[in-house]
Amino acid sequence: xxxxxxxxSDEPNEATNSTRRILVLFAHPSLDRSEVNRPMAxxxxxxxxxxxxxxxxxxxxxxxxxxxxxxxxxxHDVIVFQHPLYWYSTPAILKEWQDLVxxxxxxxxxxxxxxQGKIIFNALTAGGVEAxxxxxxxxxxxxxxxxxPLEQMALLCGMVYLPAFALFGARTAVEEGRASQHVAxxxxxxxxxxxxxxxxxxxxxxxxxxxxxxxxxxxx
Amino acid sequence: MGGLLFQAFIYLCAAVIAxxxxxxxxxxxxxxxxxxxxxxxxxxGLVGSETREIQHFxxxxxxxxxxxxxxxxxxxxxxxxxxxxxxxxxxxxxxTVLLIAGAALLMGVYWSVALTIGLIFSLSxxxxxxxxLNEKGLTKTEGxxxxxxxxxxxxxxxxxxxALIPLLVLPELAGGVPEGTITTGGHQGExxxxxxxxxxxxxxxxxxxxxxxxxxxxxxxxxxFLSRPLFRFIAESRLREIFTASALxxxxxxxxxxxxxxxxxxxxxxxAGVVLANxxxxxxxxxxxxxxxxxxLGLFFITVGAGMNFGVLFADFATIMGLTIxxxxxxxxxxxxxxxxxxxxxxxxxxxxxxxxxxGEFGFVLLSFSLQSHVIPSELATTLALVVAxxxxxxxxxxxxxxxxxxxxxxxxxxxxxxxxxxxGKVIIAGNGRFxxxxxxxxxxxxxxxxxxxxxxxxxxxxxxxGVKSYYGDASRPELLQAAGIESARAIVIAIxxxxxxxxxxxxxxxxxxxxxxxxxxxDVNHLYLLNKAGVDIAVREMFDGSLEIGKAALKAVGMHxxxxxxxxxxxRRHDQAGLDGLYELWDxxxxxxxxxxxxxxxKEHGARLKDxxxxxxxxxxxxxxxxxxxxxxxxxxxxxx
Numbered sequence: 001x002x003x004x005x006x007x008x009s010d011e012p013n014e015a016t017n018s019t020r021r022i023l024v025l026f027a028h029p030s031l032d033r034s035e036v037n038r039p040m041a042x043x044x045x046x047x048x049x050x051x052x053x054x055x056x057x058x059x060x061x062x063x064x065x066x067x068x069x070x071x072x073x074x075x076h077d078v079i080v081f082q083h084p085l086y087w088y089s090t091p092a093i094l095k096e097w098q099d100l101v102x103x104x105x106x107x108x109x110x111x112x113x114x115x116q117g118k119i120i121f122n123a124l125t126a127g128g129v130e131a132x133x134x135x136x137x138x139x140x141x142x143x144x145x146x147x148x149p150l151e152q153m154a155l156l157c158g159m160v161y162l163p164a165f166a167l168f169g170a171r172t173a174v175e176e177g178r179a180s181q182h183v184a185x186x187x188x189x190x191x192x193x194x195x196x197x198x199x200x201x202x203x204x205x206x207x208x209x210x211x212x213x214x215x216x217x218x219x220x
Numbered sequence: 221m222g223g224l225l226f227q228a229f230i231y232l233c234a235a236v237i238a239x240x241x242x243x244x245x246x247x248x249x250x251x252x253x254x255x256x257x258x259x260x261x262x263x264x265g266l267v268g269s270e271t272r273e274i275q276h277f278x279x280x281x282x283x284x285x286x287x288x289x290x291x292x293x294x295x296x297x298x299x300x301x302x303x304x305x306x307x308x309x310x311x312x313x314x315x316t317v318l319l320i321a322g323a324a325l326l327m328g329v330y331w332s333v334a335l336t337i338g339l340i341f342s343l344s345x346x347x348x349x350x351x352x353l354n355e356k357g358l359t360k361t362e363g364x365x366x367x368x369x370x371x372x373x374x375x376x377x378x379x380x381x382x383a384l385i386p387l388l389v390l391p392e393l394a395g396g397v398p399e400g401t402i403t404t405g406g407h408q409g410e411x412x413x414x415x416x417x418x419x420x421x422x423x424x425x426x427x428x429x430x431x432x433x434x435x436x437x438x439x440x441x442x443x444x445f446l447s448r449p450l451f452r453f454i455a456e457s458r459l460r461e462i463f464t465a466s467a468l469x470x471x472x473x474x475x476x477x478x479x480x481x482x483x484x485x486x487x488x489x490x491x492a493g494v495v496l497a498n499x500x501x502x503x504x505x506x507x508x509x510x511x512x513x514x515x516x517l518g519l520f521f522i523t524v525g526a527g528m529n530f531g532v533l534f535a536d537f538a539t540i541m542g543l544t545i546x547x548x549x550x551x552x553x554x555x556x557x558x559x560x561x562x563x564x565x566x567x568x569x570x571x572x573x574x575x576x577x578x579x580g581e582f583g584f585v586l587l588s589f590s591l592q593s594h595v596i597p598s599e600l601a602t603t604l605a606l607v608v609a610x611x612x613x614x615x616x617x618x619x620x621x622x623x624x625x626x627x628x629x630x631x632x633x634x635x636x637x638x639x640x641x642x643x644x645g646k647v648i649i650a651g652n653g654r655f656x657x658x659x660x661x662x663x664x665x666x667x668x669x670x671x672x673x674x675x676x677x678x679x680x681x682x683x684x685x686x687g688v689k690s691y692y693g694d695a696s697r698p699e700l701l702q703a704a705g706i707e708s709a710r711a712i713v714i715a716i717x718x719x720x721x722x723x724x725x726x727x728x729x730x731x732x733x734x735x736x737x738x739x740x741x742x743x744d745v746n747h748l749y750l751l752n753k754a755g756v757d758i759a760v761r762e763m764f765d766g767s768l769e770i771g772k773a774a775l776k777a778v779g780m781h782x783x784x785x786x787x788x789x790x791x792x793r794r795h796d797q798a799g800l801d802g803l804y805e806l807w808d809x810x811x812x813x814x815x816x817x818x819x820x821x822x823x824k825e826h827g828a829r830l831k832d833x834x835x836x837x838x839x840x841x842x843x844x845x846x847x848x849x850x851x852x853x854x855x856x857x858x859x860x861x862x
Contacts, residue, residue: 063790104852110859156860 005031005057006045019196022050023076024123027083027091029056035174036125036167037084039183047187049194051076055093062096069101070114078119078193079159081150084170085126088139088146098153107157116158119193119200121209122147123186125170133168144207160200165189165209185210192217227274230267234260235518247616250347250581253518254609257525267526275523275588281516282585283475284509286486289375290493291506301369308366308558309373312576315554316342320547332388333600336590339381340604341547345580346371347517348615352575354707356619363568366559367575378582379487385586386593419480435481439474439488443495451501455677455692467508500680503673503691507699517581524584528609529602540603544610552577567626574618574625579608646671648709650695650725651716652679652688655741655762659713660688671704696721698728711737714756719743723750730755745800749807768793792830799826 006026024044028037031054045052053072059065073079083090105112124143132139133146144151144163154161165186173179189209192198197218203209206216234256242252260266298305321338325331349367350359358364419435420428447470454466474492475485496502533540552573559569584605591601646669649656656672663670672690674680680690693700695716706712712729714722722740729738742748742759751759768789775785803826806819813819 099849104850104856109852109856 006041006052006054020049020077020119020194021075022078022080022190022194023072024050024052024080024082024190025055025094025097026052027055027081027094027097029091029093031056034084036170036179036182037082039179040082040123040186043183043187044190047190047194050190055097056091059093062093064093064097064100066100066103069097070103070106073101073118074114076118079115080121080123080165080190082123083125085124085143088141089149090122102153102157113158117160119160119162120154121162122150122164122166124164125167125173127171128168130168142207160204162200162203163206163208182210185213188213188217191220195220227267227270230260231519231522235522239518245616247613248348248351249518250345250521251612251616253521254525254612257522258528258530259525260522261526262528262530271523271526275520275527278516278520278523279585279588280475281513281518281520282582283485283489284471284513285517286375286379287471287489287493288506288509288513289372290490290495291497291502293372293494294497295494301365301372304366304369304562305373308562309370309377311558311561312370312554313342313374313377315558316551319550319554323546323550330390332390333596336385336388336586336595337604339385340583340586340590340608341551341579343374343378343580343582343586344371344551344576345578345612345615346375347581348578348612349575352615352619358571359708361568361571362564363571363575366562366564366568366572370572370576374580374582376490378585379484379490381586382484382486382589385590385595388590388593388595390594390596418482420482432481432483435477435483436488436491438477439492440495443492447496447499447501451499451692452677452681455501455504460694463504464508467505468512470505471509500684500690501692503671503700503703504693506703507693507697510699510703520584521581524588524605524609528606532599532602533606536603540606540610543603544607544614547579547607548577548611548614551579570622570625574622575615577618578611578615580612583608646705646709648673648695648701648704648706648712650701650712650714651741652683652690653715653717656713656715657683657688659715671709673700673704696725696728698732701725701729706733706736709733709736711739714738714740716741719747719750723747723754726751726754726756745803746807746813748800749804750809752804753809764796795826795830799823799830802826 024041026037026041028034028041031038041052041054044050051072081090081094083094086092089095102108102115103112106114126133126143128137128139131137133141133143135141139146143166147164151161167173167178167182169176169178173182189198197220199216199218203216209216235253238256238259239249239252242255243249247255257271261271317335317338319338320341321331321334324334324337329337349371353359353364353367359368420431423431451463451466454463470492471489474488478485478488496505499505555573555576556569559572564572587596587601587604587608590596591598596604647663649660649663649670649672652660652672652674656674660670660672672688673693673695674690675692675694677692680692683690691704693704695701695704695714696718701712706729712725714725716722716725726738726740729736737757738755740751740756740759742751742761744761748759748761771792772785772789775788776782780788803819803822806816806822807813808816808819
């Protein structure tokens with residue numbers, strides 16, 4: 001209960017030398033138990049050019065304001081779904097958000113061109129270790145395969161889909177000392193996207209976005 | 221009569237001018253009163269020797285203050301802070317007394333006088349320090365809490381000190397007074413007038429002890445068992461001034477009883493306060509006594525200021541300055557050592573050391589008491605009073621030094637850490653009827669601390685049978701809100717029946733405590749608008765949600781799909797809210813809504829739109845939430861393969 005929701009301003013944070021404005025749609029239904037997602041959200045909340053929306057805080061009753069969300073999409077160039085992986089997909093509110101906001105005539109359909117060319121990807125944390133996410137592992141599919149519905153959603157809307165920025169074994173990341181590096185990488189990725197220093201063409205084909213950040217990000 | 225009015229005029233005038241200026245300058249009200257006294261006494265000379273008599277009268281403020289200190293001391297809270305209270309507070313007082321008394325001995329002062337001086341200077345200024353900590357928002361820091369513990373211990377330690385000092389009487393000073401008339405336990409000047417009223421004069425030792433025990437038992441047992449039915453009886457009379465009168469009667473009665481058995485009145489009222497700390501009448505008592513205490517203590521400080529001897533100060537400026545700095549150095553060193561011992565970190569250590577290094581208002585009390593009790597000679601008392609006052613005057617400078625030290629020494633990131641705030645902040649609930657009760661239950665079940673106020677003694681009584689604690693008092697009174705802790709509250713829920721008073725409360729809280737969120741129960745739309753205008757953060761019509769729930773149940777009863785019902789009611793709620801927002805523009809406080817033509821027309825039009833919207837929902841799926849679940853047009857997919 002002492003976890004205050006993140007404040008959202010309707011303007012993206014002032015971006016000084018940026019070329020892209022980034023919208024992080026953050027969905028975590030149990031924020032006071034979060035170990036990785038919360039620090040990730042806090043790290044980028046005040047970043048120039050980034051707007052962070054705490055969906056569960058803003059729409060605690062699931063009454064998503066479609067017009068307002070569509071306006072937000074129009075005002076940004078990069079859309080990120082940030083969330084823990086729930087049953088190989090997003091938490092419920094992000095699905096609700098897709099069902100309501102990505103309307104025919106807005107996001108897809110003959111006149112639905114509002115999102116064309118925008119970049120979209122998931123920043124997710126998964127409980128299982130990476131080895132489990134392959135044909136031989138107990139999850140049988142790679143994370144990229146499991147997210148195919150989202151990838152196809154992006155394609156139908158004419159968006160540029162990037163593979164997920166993923167943390168595996170998230171439940172033990174803090175005690176194993178992997179969390180802080182992940183949070184730092186997260187900031188690096190958003191800054192690089194904002195300043196157009198991330199090699200989109202190479203990144204599109206990776207199994208996940210953070211396999212080797214040095215290979216796809218140019219120094220500032 | 222004319223003389224009395226003139227005196228009252230002079231004192232009030234000085235206070236009214238000096239105190240606000242002192243506060244504005246960040247000096248605090250105690251220094252303001254002192255300066256006011258200095259202005260009308262030594263500087264202008266408007267008041268003279270009568271200040272002594274007034275001072276005896278004003279000392280009653282101290283008795284009231286200890287009653288209030290007692291009221292604040294719930295046993296649970298004391299237990300939680302026992303280590304700091306006894307460890308830090310106890311060591312501070314004992315070590316400081318010993319060091320200062322030792323220094324005085326070295327300077328050739330007689331031992332009993334030296335000990336008295338040690339006692340006087342061991343105390344710090346609760347009034348100045350707590351106020352400054354509050355203003356700087358440092359109350360919740362480790363340094364602030366430690367300071368509070370020490371101040372609290374000192375306030376309590378005053379009581380045994382008042383009992384101890386008469387035993388230190390100097391024979392050569394008391395020489396002129398007949399044996400037996402020296403007050404041996406009661407400390408007020410007026411005690412002298414009551415000598416013949418003593419219950420214990422002439423009794424043998426064992427009977428004396430029995431009477432004293434009986435008196436203390438009366439206070440404890442009476443406070444515990446009698447106060448509740450008595451206060452409830454008085455509360456039911458619904459006469460505010462009679463409750464105030466009974467609160468005063470309580471304090472004065474106990475003080476009198478203690479005086480009759482030669483005990484300190486301060487001790488008696490303190491005990492009564494502790495006994496009543498868990499009573500539902502606590503906040504009401506606090507708010508009733510507080511103004512009297514404030515005025516009397518203010519008067520006390522004015523008389524101290526007026527009694528300052530500037531001749532002595534200027535004649536011997538170097539000595540007095542030297543003594544002041546010496547005292548503050550000793551106190552500071554003791555505090556710094558204790559802070560290290562108790563492992564406070566740098567910032568907190570400096571706050572603790574610099575904040576408590578002055579002498580305080582209780583020093584004046586002990587001083588004037590010692591003088592009356594013939595414990596110290598009057599020339600020495602004059603000098604000591606100057607030292608106490610000067611050290612208090614230097615305190616704001618020390619707080620400035622603290623700011624400088626902390627900004628330089630502590631890395632910035634650390635200072636900004638939101639540490640040590642372990643409270644979620646409490647919520648005050650005004651009105652504990654059917655509405656307030658539900659609010660309270662939800663908050664308490666979620667672990668939020670609440671303070672519940674109600675003016676119906678019967679309701680409080682009834683709820684206590686269900687194990688719900690609430691306090692008696694009229695929540696629309698500013699003093700009661702203050703006693704309930706509005707300054708540190710996160711939010712206030714106004715759930716009282718009286719519509720007019722609810723609006724006034726919103727105005728009051730908005731003006732004086734802008735940081736507090738105000739949530740209010742509105743009776744109807746007109747009341748909602750009045751609350752809005754008064755500056756409420758969130759107001760909710762009391763019947764709206766209940767009615768909507770029944771409406772939903774009715775729709776389900778006629779066979780509508782529950783999810784459809786949910787969407788309809790949400791659409792209805794949004795539409796209704798939009799209407800409320802829109803009609804607010806047309807609303808006029810001074811025109812009844814039923815005769816406000818523009819508003820009526822607007823309401824009618826908006827109502828018609830609701831019907832259209834609901835129709836459209838059914839026919840065309842244009843309800844906003846359904847909009848998103850609308851499937852794409854038929855045959856849309858056929859174009860995708862092109």
